[in-house]
Amino acid sequence: MPGGAREKGRTVASRLLAIIGAFDAAHPRLTLTEIAARTGLALSTVHRLVAELEDWRALGRDEDGRYHVGRRMWELGQLAPDPLQEVARPWLQEVFAGTGENVHIAVRDGAEVLYVDKVYGRQAVPIVSRAGGRLPMHPTGVGKVLLAFEPAWFVSAYLSRSLERPTPHTITEPGRLARELTQVRARGYATTHEEMTLGSCSAAAPVFLDGRLLAAVGIVVSSRRVRELPRLIDPLLTAAQGIARDYRAAVAPRTEYGADAGRLAGR
Amino acid sequence: MPGGAREKGRTVASRLLAIIGAFDAAHPRLTLTEIAARTGLALSTVHRLVAELEDWRALGRDEDGRYHVGRRMWELGQLAPDPLQEVARPWLQEVFAGTGENVHIAVRDGAEVLYVDKVYGRQAVPIVSRAGGRLPMHPTGVGKVLLAFEPAWFVSAYLSRSLERPTPHTITEPGRLARELTQVRARGYATTHEEMTLGSCSAAAPVFLDGRLLAAVGIVVSSRRVRELPRLIDPLLTAAQGIARDYRAAVAPRTEYGADAGRLAGR
Numbered sequence: 325m326p327g328g329a330r331e332k333g334r335t336v337a338s339r340l341l342a343i344i345g346a347f348d349a350a351h352p353r354l355t356l357t358e359i360a361a362r363t364g365l366a367l368s369t370v371h372r373l374v375a376e377l378e379d380w381r382a383l384g385r386d387e388d389g390r391y392h393v394g395r396r397m398w399e400l401g402q403l404a405p406d407p408l409q410e411v412a413r414p415w416l417q418e419v420f421a422g423t424g425e426n427v428h429i430a431v432r433d434g435a436e437v438l439y440v441d442k443v444y445g446r447q448a449v450p451i452v453s454r455a456g457g458r459l460p461m462h463p464t465g466v467g468k469v470l471l472a473f474e475p476a477w478f479v480s481a482y483l484s485r486s487l488e489r490p491t492p493h494t495i496t497e498p499g500r501l502a503r504e505l506t507q508v509r510a511r512g513y514a515t516t517h518e519e520m521t522l523g524s525c526s527a528a529a530p531v532f533l534d535g536r537l538l539a540a541v542g543i544v545v546s547s548r549r550v551r552e553l554p555r556l557i558d559p560l561l562t563a564a565q566g567i568a569r570d571y572r573a574a575v576a577p578r579t580e581y582g583a584d585a586g587r588l589a590g591r
Numbered sequence: 592m593p594g595g596a597r598e599k600g601r602t603v604a605s606r607l608l609a610i611i612g613a614f615d616a617a618h619p620r621l622t623l624t625e626i627a628a629r630t631g632l633a634l635s636t637v638h639r640l641v642a643e644l645e646d647w648r649a650l651g652r653d654e655d656g657r658y659h660v661g662r663r664m665w666e667l668g669q670l671a672p673d674p675l676q677e678v679a680r681p682w683l684q685e686v687f688a689g690t691g692e693n694v695h696i697a698v699r700d701g702a703e704v705l706y707v708d709k710v711y712g713r714q715a716v717p718i719v720s721r722a723g724g725r726l727p728m729h730p731t732g733v734g735k736v737l738l739a740f741e742p743a744w745f746v747s748a749y750l751s752r753s754l755e756r757p758t759p760h761t762i763t764e765p766g767r768l769a770r771e772l773t774q775v776r777a778r779g780y781a782t783t784h785e786e787m788t789l790g791s792c793s794a795a796a797p798v799f800l801d802g803r804l805l806a807a808v809g810i811v812v813s814s815r816r817v818r819e820l821p822r823l824i825d826p827l828l829t830a831a832q833g834i835a836r837d838y839r840a841a842v843a844p845r846t847e848y849g850a851d852a853g854r855l856a857g858r
Contacts, residue, residue, distance in 0.1 A: 336603035337643040344667060345647070352670050376604040380612070384671075393670040399705070400611060401668020402723025403619050403660040404651075414713040421688050438666070446681040456669025 331365050339365055340373050344382065344397075349457050353390040407574040408539060408567075409441045409455075415563040415570075416443040419543060422559055426544045428453050429531075429567070430466040432474070435482055437467040440539065453544075459520065462487055462501055463494045465528030466540035468514035472505040473530055473537040479505060493518040513557050514540075518547055525550045529560040531567050541567065598632050606632055607640050611649065611664075616724050620657040674841040675806060675834075676708045676722075682830040682837075683710040686810060689826055693811045695720050696798075696834070697733040699741070702749055704734040707806065720811075726787065729754055729768055730761045732795030733807035735781035739772040740797055740804040746772060760785040780824050781807075785814055792817045796827040798834050805838065807831075 331339070346354060346362040354362070360370045374391060377383040381396040408429070416427040420443045428442040436458045453459065461467030461482065471479060479502070487496040495501050508514040517525045528542035541564050543556050598606070613621060613629040621629070627637045641658060644650040648663040675696070683694045687710045695709040703725045720726065728734030728749065738746060750765040762768050775781040784792045795809035808831050810823050 335643065337607050337640055338647075340604050340607055341643070341647045341649065347667065347670055349670065352672065373604055376602065376608070380605075380608045382608065392672050393667055395671050395673065397664065398668035398671035398673065399723045400614065400660055401665035402721070403614055403616065404662050404665040405619070405659050406662065406665065414711060417684075417687070417710065417712060420684070443684065444681060445684060454669070456666045 331369060336373075339363070339369060340377070343370065343373055343377065344393075347391075347393050349454075353386060353392045355390055359391070406440065407571060411570040411574050412441055412539070412541070412567050413443070415566045416441060416541070419443075419541070419559050419563050420445065423543065423545075423556060425556070426453075427541065427563075428466070428544075429539050429541050430464075430470065431539045432461070432470040433458070435461065435485075437461055437464055437470060439466075460488045460490075462496070463490055463516065463520040464542070465514045465516045465526035465544075466542040468505065468508050468516065469528045469530045469540035469542075470537065472508035472514065490520055491518055491522050493522075495519060513560065515553055517550060523547050525553060527553050527556055527560060529557070529564040531564045531571075533568050533571060538568065538571065540564075598636060603640075606630070606636060607644070610637065610640055610644065611660075614658075614660050616721075620653060620659050622657055626658070673707065674838060678837040678841050679708055679806070679808070679834050680710070682833050683708060683808070686710075686808070686826050686830050687712065690810065690812075690823060692823070693720075694808065694830075695733070695811075696806050696808050697731075697737070698806045699728070699737040700725070702728065702752075704728055704731055704737060706733075727755045727757075729763070730757055730783065730787040731809070732781045732783045732793035732811075733809040735772065735775055735783065736795045736797045736807035736809075737804065739775035739781065757787055758785055758789050760789075762786060780827065782820060784817060790814050792820060794820050794823055794827060796824070796831040798831045798838075800835050800838060805835065808834065 342363040342365065343359055346359050351362070356367060356370050356374060359374065360367045363370065374383060378385060378391070381394045383391045384394040385391055408431070412429045416429060419427045424445055426442065426444040428439055430437045430439045432438070437460070439453045439455055439457045441455050442453055459467065461471045471482060483498040483501055488494070489496050495504060513527060513529045515525065515527045523546060524544050525547050526542055526544045528540045530537055531539040531541060541560055543560060545553065545556070609630040609632065610626055613626050618629070623634060623637050623641060626641065627634045630637065641650060645652060645658070648661045650658045651661040652658055675698070679696045683696060686694045691712055693709065693711040695706055697704045697706045699705070704727070706720045706722055706724045708722050709720055726734065728738045738749060746769070750768055754763040755761070756763050762771060780794060780796045782792065782794045790813060791811050792814050793809055793811045795807045797804055798806040798808060808827055810827060812820065812823070
């Protein structure tokens with residue numbers, strides 16, 4: 325699409341937001357030309373608005389002229405009220421302390437896993453998840469859990485798409501994946517074996533809040549430790565229950581004492 | 592100032608950014624009227640731009656009609672390249688595992704402490720710091736460290752202001768504070784005793800990178816455990832050195848292998 329082709333009829337505000345939105349996990353650093361291509365805005369518009377964003381420190385510039393999201397955006401982002409992250413951290417911490425392995429918590433957002441927080445050590449196996457990062461649902465432990473407890477219509481819509489295959493072990497055949505999800509529901513937890521990353525396997529447990537699935541807690545270990553996965557399930561289930569209990573306590577004041585109490589829950 | 596008084600001559604982009612910037616730790620939830628008052632924009636302008644921000648999920652709305660920073664901003668903020676947070680987490684983790692106390696890392700931003708990350712348990716003493724949060728420098732352990740290693744002109748400028756006094760134990764007398772900072776430089780670490788919060792004391796150590804102060808690592812414990820503070824210094828100093836070493840390794844590829852390698856360091 326030629327530069328500026330999608331510019332007409334858009335408000336300045338929407339152009340500015342399009343520029344900020346051009347950045348994502350797959351595109352954390354962009355040149356002006358790349359921003360123009362990704363937003364459909366004219367290079368001159370991009371040039372002018374990026375300068376305003378840089379002045380405001382919403383964007384920063386690398387030595388090579390590429391732009392990235394600035395620390396001011398990080399600071400602002402930290403104001404987003406998320407009792408889940410606040411409440412989950414000590415529980416992830418505890419699982420990590422007992423196992424020495426990477427532990428994370430994720431929610432479903434659209435048809436993807438959105439990682440909310442991660443606790444990791446210096447020795448643990450490197451993992452691809454990061455706070456704020458997204459991954460497909462079917463190859464990850466947390467994703468299988470989040471998918472398994474969705475209504476049937478959602479699951480069939482998900483399975484009917486063409487599914488990513490990050491490793492040769494990723495389960496993409498719809499029938500096999502559906503059976504896997506049935507098993508997750510029956511067992512109350514999910515496991516993966518080199519389905520997202522070669523050399524890593526994982527387990528995950530659901531965090532239920534009053535019968536509704538809120539999130540999934542997962543642990544990732546080296547494939548060499550696959551035999552130890554079963555004994556990691558109990559700590560995960562304990563953490564999942566603890567998170568649900570603390571989350572309910574954190575958000576309860578909002579409904580009990582009116583709107584203002586939500587502020588307490590937020591931090 | 593009457594609504595709209597500061598509106599003239601401002602670009603739409605700057606108005607939009609002013610609205611986002613109206614939110615901070617002290618004002619995490621705002622009504623439209625409050626946003627108009629804090630930005631100097633006309634209520635009609637605020638109404639229109641907030642609607643665009645809400646559509647885009649940069650802002651969210653509470654049940655009582657107040658607005659807050661939305662999860663999309665949090666996600667975007669997570670893209671800000673910060674090797675410090677990534678590198679420090681496992682070290683904070685280790686200090687936490689060895690002590691069970693709240694551990695955090697902070698940098699200086701302007702004349703304030705900006706907390707970059709925090710590791711905390713369910714049992715530890717509650718603390719006021721949070722990731723993305725700011726506190727004054729002189730009443731906090733990390734703040735004293737960050738202040739102590741600044742050049743003399745910065746320190747005298749800081750001390751010449753009227754200093755906040757969150758507790759009766761806060762040191763605000765410039766001469767006494769200057770002596771305290773001399774001691775911090777001589778010892779290589781800082782301590783506080785109920786200077787920020789009654790019932791809490793803290794210790795902090797500097798993270799030096801090639802002779803330049805990068806950050807400070809701190810631990811906060813209950814005042815009842817004040818006698819144990821001295822034995823927490825060594826783990827803090829070890830963590831500070833480890834963070835400096837890992838940080839240097841994380842950012843090194845940027846200079847060694849050219850611009851693109853910075854991406855590796857970012858995450």
